[in-house]
Amino acid sequence: MPSARFPDLDGASVLITGGGSGIGAGFVEGFARQGARVAFFDIAEGPSRELCRKIEAEGFPAPLFVPVDLRDVEALRAGVTRAAQAHGPITVLVNNAALDDRHAVADVTPEYWDNNQNINLRPHFFSAQAVAPGMKAVGGGSIINITSTSWLINHPDLSSYTAAKAGIVGLTKGLAGELGPDNIRVNAVAPGWVLTERQKALWVTEERVAAHVARQSIKRPMEVEDIVGTVLFLASDASRMLSAQLLIVDGGYL
């Protein structure tokens, strides 16, 4: 985890979507280590509860796991209410959850497309909509939308996903313009290839990693921890005039 400390995150009410595993679990742990009061949504109950136990056992504030399927907008809204009741109005929202199942163009049905967008793009809008009034009431907040470099590198087998990920950048700009007068900052972070457990199980091979790292300026594979510091910085008042931006964290691949 990053060694930097952001004292204004101590006690902050933070909500992370898809925090049960992968990069999202890194965000949950990273914010908990700053002393933040962290709530997170996920559908993977086992890993989520295990993550809460691990963080508490390490002596940091126990996160609040709220089981929410982000495809259900009413459940998302109820989850935001529950998190705010437990920890106070949410001042940091990290829209992280995604589904990166591969899909060849020929195989995509309207149902597949809608399900994909309802995970990869729609919740980002509705969670921002749900937290904005609370942020406004306490004088501001920071919304961080996790996109991906996949839409910038013409990645095959992911066209619905890459459409959503590019859409997240447009959404970020639109939200930043509308919510900025209430001192709510909205930014996007695009990770390059991060070797999560899911990536290792499904797509990592020695050859693919070597080819990818060869194109990066920094010659080592990216781990979950490599994304956490950027998000902590964007959440903190260290970045208080930084809004409507896309930060690419890819080891210098692009």
Ligand SMILES: NC(=O)c1ccc[n+]([C@@H]2O[C@H](COP(=O)([O-])OP(=O)(O)OC[C@H]3O[C@@H](n4cnc5c(N)ncnc54)[C@H](O)[C@@H]3O)[C@@H](O)[C@H]2O)c1
């Ligand atoms: N891993 C990478 O190489 C990489 C690269 C670029 C961008 N990203 C982005 O980073 C973010 C995290 O990626 P990751 O690799 O950790 O993903 P992941 O698939 O490993 O984890 C996603 C989490 O979201 C949860 N989730 C999925 N559908 C959900 C739903 N309907 N409701 C609630 N929770 C749901 C999953 O259970 C899981 O815990 C994503 O936005 C992804 O697009 C990842």
